Amino acid sequence: MMKKTVKIAYVGCGGRACWVLQDCLRHMKDVEFPIICDIRDRALDRATELLVEMGRPAPKRTHHYEEVLKDPEIDAVMIMTGWEDRAEMAEKALRAGKYTAIEVGCAFELSECFRLLEAYEETKVPLMMLENCCYSRREMMALNVAKKGLFGEIVHCEGGYHHHLPAEDLLRDENYDRIKGVEGEKSHYRIQSYIHRNCEQYPTHELGPIMKILGINRGNKMLTLSSFASKARGLKDAAGKILGKDNYYANIDYKQGDIINTVITCQNGETIRLCLDTTLPRPFYSRNFTVRGVDGMYTEERRVLYFDGMEEQADLFDNEEEMFAKYDHPLHEEYVRLGERGGHGGIDWLVCRAFIESVKNGTNTPIDAYDTLALMAIAPLSEASIAQGGAPVQVPDFTRGKWMHREPIVKSKYCLDEVIVDESVKIFDEDE
């Protein structure tokens, strides 16, 4: 039975969380936010202001996560806090019977994934990582091409998080008082994690879409993972340049290697290569999203979609506009057409909408609990492999064998397992 409105508890109201919240307030009159939660009053103020500015009622506010779970009116919880708390919070939300969404990120320890798995298996309440890049136009074009069989049999995919971030991270962290803390601000997780850990810490933007293209957890699974870290020089060097040689951050021996390469082998014989690359200078952001099949390829690095038989061209850079016109995913076709009428948050909007549609329709989510757990497991697996000199480690099968016969479970236009066109469903509930 379809709900007319969806009541969401919004948990964690930091900068990124407010950005996403703002998207959820656009073209979504069927969504209500009766309660928000954060340990910081300043963050609660900011989210409240945002809601009121966007014409919504001022929400209930709480510092206590348990309180949002007790409210029987709440349909779903969106957990937008830092990395440390998410797994435990998600577990509690599932056990409280609430649809649960979590922001992108990995577990620190594999056992977090298994605890969350038990909660899911006992409750069967849907759990979704809000992996926004699954709904990016490029990745969805490739998904569309893949699911139509136009790449032919796919044998290899790759992607990475290539993003030069030292200035952003260091300056944010420098403004954070490490002794006293600053109410409403927090040291950036990346710096703290890079000081202490060495692994593929941020794989979901590329791996999420790749998993969908390769049918991971639905007829295929990840089998082994091997990770390799270069030495760590970028952040220390950048801190010296940006903050001065005597600064605290210029005198840390960071554990996190500058370039982390990870190779995953899959049950059906495909390989996946991931790369984390955030501490060395580079002129452009890229997820290097790449699909290789016997009939064609997509490469984000050159922005080229190519099919066997097309002319080979050494100087082919960027044929995307032409290819979008031919191969856009139907959801993006519609989104681009409607989007022209006004701004909204692109991939964040779409991934949140995918979650909310699932809550509204009472279905599972297009990125489901098993997908979410597989994404969360990468960091601890990578850490173990690096610590063992690149030895391959086994990737857990969180479906416990069900991957062999699982079907796409969301027959909606937000489905990422096949391409479903449903003209009866509009992607916007209102007609602004």
Next chain:
Amino acid sequence: MMKKTVKIAYVGCGGRACWVLQDCLRHMKDVEFPIICDIRDRALDRATELLVEMGRPAPKRTHHYEEVLKDPEIDAVMIMTGWEDRAEMAEKALRAGKYTAIEVGCAFELSECFRLLEAYEETKVPLMMLENCCYSRREMMALNVAKKGLFGEIVHCEGGYHHHLPAEDLLRDENYDRIKGVEGEKSHYRIQSYIHRNCEQYPTHELGPIMKILGINRGNKMLTLSSFASKARGLKDAAGKILGKDNYYANIDYKQGDIINTVITCQNGETIRLCLDTTLPRPFYSRNFTVRGVDGMYTEERRVLYFDGMEEQADLFDNEEEMFAKYDHPLHEEYVRLGERGGHGGIDWLVCRAFIESVKNGTNTPIDAYDTLALMAIAPLSEASIAQGGAPVQVPDFTRGKWMHREPIVKSKYCLDEVIVDESVKIFDEDE
């Protein structure tokens, strides 16, 4: 003491060999080819014709390799035969006291490298793999930038052999009679190797230049190697498309995976990633040559040289012409200037000239025996790693510890270990 002329025995006169021979006949009046060797009369005819056409005396011809080694007049041997014979032939050439050059390629078995190493250690006669891409303009620009310290500390390099070859390989092989053979032609090594083996079979074009940039065998060494193979679908599929579904080649289960990713860790903390990618459709050839340092990067995929502090640009494709103007390696600067006067073979010419200059001057070669052995070892190491599910294998240190204190050994403008400018040496002996 400098020789006025260099006398070379040219061994193996197939298609590629004749192409290189032609380059060696241009602007190299100080080089003579008194004897050529091949088991095929047709190949000997072709090379003879070429020499005579280019105004050289008709050479002695032989089917018997041992014969060229007996001639006391011969200074050097260039071994341009197929992969199978090279290691053994090189060993014999070293033991005969001849400067030895071999075409690019790997060993099949690690023990081949160790036998060759013993021959080198006992004779100390120079051995050089003719790794032409070490002298390519892009790679030399990056070398120049690296040796000037402008990348800052380098932490990661990568490269690959991305070349869509099925049509070329299959058609060549289809025309070869597998039962009787065809005199003067031969089944292409790649097809035979791809039917039977699964490994990084062709790493030298990218790894050669990377080794020089990272100072491998001179203050640094390769430590471990891990390789991963995707499933093998490309060649079988291509054979069906090109030769028909019933063709012999469309019904082979090739062992060679379509995409081979290899990660090498180095003693000084750098990582190297290699990729072999020759059987799936792609629109452009690339070696994806990439250098990442704390102060800058080069990426062939986008053709961009970038330094920290330059503007970040999402749409930056190809700034090479601008960068060549600023950072060309002095050898290429000179070569490009002189090259305008007439055609010669680019990287093949330069790498052969580097070898010949070493013979002439009685020095070691800029790619030396240890470099050559390290390059040759990659295929068997990769094969072992893949067979063990991607387990890291140890890369032998052919220098047996000498890498810790080895200096650049060729103080010439062909040196690849540092940038040596020597105005007194012309790169052409003649003034055509």
